[in-house]
Amino acid sequence: MTAIIAMIRKDLILYLNDKRALMLNLLMPIVLAAFFGSLFGGSGSGNNSKIEIGLVQQDSSVIGRKVGDSLKADANLSVKEMSLQEAQDKVRAGKLMVAVVIPAGFGDAAGQSLFQSGSKPELPVYYDPSQSTVLAMVKGLLTQHVMQGVTGEVMGGSATGAKFTDDSLKKLEASPASEDKEALVGLLGSLKKFQEREAAKPAKESSGGGLSVPFTTKDEALSSGPKYNGYAHAFAGMGVQFILFMGIDVGIGILLARRMGIWNRLLAAPITMSQVLLSRALSGAMIAAGLMVAIFFAAMLMFKVEVTNVVGFALVVVAFALMTASFGLLIAAFGKTPEAARGLAVFATLILVMLGGAWVPTFVFPTWMQQLTVVVPTRWAVDGLDAMTWRGLGIDVALQTAGVQLAFAVVFGALAIWRFRAQAR
Amino acid sequence: MLSVSGLSKSYGERRAVDGVSFQVQRGQTVGLLGPNGAGKSTTVSMICGLIKPDAGSVTLDGETVTQGASAAKQRLGLVPQDLALYEELPAIENLKLFGALYGLKGAALNKRAEEVLALVGLSDRAKDKPSTFSGGMKRRLNIAAALLHDPQLLILDEPTVGVDPQSRNAIFDTLEALKAQGRSLIYTSHYMEEVERLADHIVIIDHGKVLADAPPAELYRRLPTQAALQVELADTDILPAELLVASLAGLPGVAGVRRDGVSLDISLHGASHAAPVLRWLDEQGHTLAHFATARTKLEDIFLSLTGRTLRD
Numbered sequence: 001m002t003a004i005i006a007m008i009r010k011d012l013i014l015y016l017n018d019k020r021a022l023m024l025n026l027l028m029p030i031v032l033a034a035f036f037g038s039l040f041g042g043s044g045s046g047n048n049s050k051i052e053i054g055l056v057q058q059d060s061s062v063i064g065r066k067v068g069d070s071l072k073a074d075a076n077l078s079v080k081e082m083s084l085q086e087a088q089d090k091v092r093a094g095k096l097m098v099a100v101v102i103p104a105g106f107g108d109a110a111g112q113s114l115f116q117s118g119s120k121p122e123l124p125v126y127y128d129p130s131q132s133t134v135l136a137m138v139k140g141l142l143t144q145h146v147m148q149g150v151t152g153e154v155m156g157g158s159a160t161g162a163k164f165t166d167d168s169l170k171k172l173e174a175s176p177a178s179e180d181k182e183a184l185v186g187l188l189g190s191l192k193k194f195q196e197r198e199a200a201k202p203a204k205e206s207s208g209g210g211l212s213v214p215f216t217t218k219d220e221a222l223s224s225g226p227k228y229n230g231y232a233h234a235f236a237g238m239g240v241q242f243i244l245f246m247g248i249d250v251g252i253g254i255l256l257a258r259r260m261g262i263w264n265r266l267l268a269a270p271i272t273m274s275q276v277l278l279s280r281a282l283s284g285a286m287i288a289a290g291l292m293v294a295i296f297f298a299a300m301l302m303f304k305v306e307v308t309n310v311v312g313f314a315l316v317v318v319a320f321a322l323m324t325a326s327f328g329l330l331i332a333a334f335g336k337t338p339e340a341a342r343g344l345a346v347f348a349t350l351i352l353v354m355l356g357g358a359w360v361p362t363f364v365f366p367t368w369m370q371q372l373t374v375v376v377p378t379r380w381a382v383d384g385l386d387a388m389t390w391r392g393l394g395i396d397v398a399l400q401t402a403g404v405q406l407a408f409a410v411v412f413g414a415l416a417i418w419r420f421r422a423q424a425r
Numbered sequence: 426m427l428s429v430s431g432l433s434k435s436y437g438e439r440r441a442v443d444g445v446s447f448q449v450q451r452g453q454t455v456g457l458l459g460p461n462g463a464g465k466s467t468t469v470s471m472i473c474g475l476i477k478p479d480a481g482s483v484t485l486d487g488e489t490v491t492q493g494a495s496a497a498k499q500r501l502g503l504v505p506q507d508l509a510l511y512e513e514l515p516a517i518e519n520l521k522l523f524g525a526l527y528g529l530k531g532a533a534l535n536k537r538a539e540e541v542l543a544l545v546g547l548s549d550r551a552k553d554k555p556s557t558f559s560g561g562m563k564r565r566l567n568i569a570a571a572l573l574h575d576p577q578l579l580i581l582d583e584p585t586v587g588v589d590p591q592s593r594n595a596i597f598d599t600l601e602a603l604k605a606q607g608r609s610l611i612y613t614s615h616y617m618e619e620v621e622r623l624a625d626h627i628v629i630i631d632h633g634k635v636l637a638d639a640p641p642a643e644l645y646r647r648l649p650t651q652a653a654l655q656v657e658l659a660d661t662d663i664l665p666a667e668l669l670v671a672s673l674a675g676l677p678g679v680a681g682v683r684r685d686g687v688s689l690d691i692s693l694h695g696a697s698h699a700a701p702v703l704r705w706l707d708e709q710g711h712t713l714a715h716f717a718t719a720r721t722k723l724e725d726i727f728l729s730l731t732g733r734t735l736r737d
Contacts, residue, residue, distance in 0.1 A: 006525030261507030268503040269526035272493040
């Protein structure tokens with residue numbers, strides 16, 4: 001026991017004396033997590049991001065202006081009016097995701113088209129090809145605003161609406177007789193009566209008329225934990241990534257000790273190889289756990305990340321720390337030289353953290369990949385940390401994610417010891 | 426004290442050590458001599474329980490040394506060929522670590538660490554990191570790290586590799602002090618002069634086999650020649666060179682003659698034969714530009730046993 005404690009103490013002194021490595025392992029994840037966290041929605045305390053669009057208002061008709069004003073009033077959009085040339089330039093340069101043009105005559109043409117077949121007026125929409133998702137969202141909102149604007153004017157009591165109805169009736173009467181014609185004349189006649197009644201009302205009593213979206217949504221974010229905080233996931237991901245990098249150093253340290261003869265000096269003492277490996281794993285795990293706690297402490301102080309289940313969080317962190325340490329042993333066991341092992345280990349780590357959802361949450365992965373990544377230990381680490389922070393899940397989830405990580409730790413450790421023993425023969 | 430018996434070790438087809446046996450008595454310094462790749466380090470690794478022999482055994486005071494937590498290791502100290510130190514860990518912390526591996530702790534460990542630092546002359550650098558030390562100081566600390574647990578047998582695997590002459594002398598002073606304390610040493614080297622200076626007993630090893638195992642005096646006695654005479658002639662006109670060499674070889678006490686231009690290397694059965702040889706050259710009318718006598722060296726012993734030099 002004295003020997004194991006002495007070897008752990010040595011590793012801790014060496015690590016804490018290396019200020020550069022300490023800063024790198026601590027500062028880098030905090031800086032990167034702060035960046036990624038802001039991309040993932042930050043701490044959720046501010047307003048939702050609005051979609052910035054450009055509006056080229058060429059139509060001065062009542063309907064055209066109404067559509068433009070309605071777009072500007074939409075809480076989901078940040079609309080800036082500009083010239084056609086400016087809109088095209090900005091979209092082309094990637095400075096604007098979408099620009100909508102309301103061309104001259106659009107309002108009148110749209111009003112006429114409401115009850116008539118034939119060609120419809122076009123509404124040009126320019127978009128950045130890398131923002132096709134945003135295009136779909138803007139088109140959806142545009143449909144709502146145009147329908148409300150056109151039908152509100154056509155079906156309301158305004159002179160414009162009455163004119164559209166009269167024009168449409170005249171055109172219908174001039175057309176050949178048919179069952180549809182009769183029904184449509186009836187509909188427009190009823191509309192005309194409605195418009196006349198609306199026009200006779202004082203302005204404040206008018207219903208406004210027109211079609212509107214027949215529902216509203218009641219949005220409610222569901223999680224067992226506190227309010228969603230994008231930083232919580234980002235700190236989990238970056239913490240896992242950089243602590244795994246530290247785990248690589250655990251392995252490289254062993255390879256360097258072998259190269260320098262320190263390994264032989266250790267094994268010349270009356271201790272077993274398993275004791276040497278155990279001490280290295282324990283010191284590595286202590287450093288890993290300490291780093292993760294420090295990283296989340298910074299997240300709590302700076303970005304209001306909440307740890308909702310302290311015991312569960314501790315379980316997940318300890319399991320991840322042990323998994324990291326045994327990952328380091330595995331690198332040492334199968335690495336031939338420190339240089340070659342480092343290159344390969346960094347590559348493997350990047351793959352692990354990428355598939356583990358450390359960079360972007362796994363729910364954005366394709367389904368098949370989400371299913372595949374359950375065999376990736378980092379996935380369980382990130383999921384466990386998410387569960388114990390913003391998701392606010394219970395100890396059962398902590399036990400599950402920690403248990404899987406411990407299983408990986410046992411497998412990695414057993415493989416490493418088997419390999420070391422084989423080499424000693 | 427230490428008994429090495431029939432040690433063998435192969436790596437694939439290559440037989441690194443082939444039936445090596447020798448003994449080390451209490452207080453004795455054994456020089457394990459051989460060229461690079463002779464099997465010295467593999468033998469040392471098996472003695473220290475670092476690798477498992479394919480055959481044979483190592484016992485220390487009757488107790489077998491094995492891999493792992495063998496109790497016999499408590500009485501062994503290894504100074505590896507490499508500088509087996511943590512460069513960024515202060516010297517005193519390095520020593521405390523290696524002492525703790527042998528069960529030392531607390532005040533006893535601190536006291537012992539200070540003692541060995543004093544022994545190797547590094548007391549004033551206790552808190553400094555080895556990365557700030559000179560090569561010689563690192564070598565001395567490397568030795569100190571093997572002394573914490575006061576081992577009965579200290580095994581030094583080429584401890585002076587890459588060390589300047591001044592530091593080498595400092596290391597030898599330390600080793601002679603240890604020897605004077607009655608400690609047993611195994612000293613591996615391919616430097617003849619180091620082994621000659623320290624060893625009471627020499628084991629010569631090559632191609633994994635023991636070629637000789639005896640005290641230095643006995644090894645010298647086994648040689649056909651005991652002394653050498655180097656002569657540089659001012660002229661070679663009086664006799665043809667071949668005739669001169671043949672005549673010298675026929676003189677009493679002369680074992681062999683090699684000629685290189687005007688220089689002659691004459692091997693003698695004893696130093697007493699040098700004067701008659703010089704007198705004969707004078708009688709033959711040769712003028713000597715320079716002459717010197719020397720004792721036969723371990724290098725010659727190795728040459729006579731293997732037909733090659735230690736540095737081949």
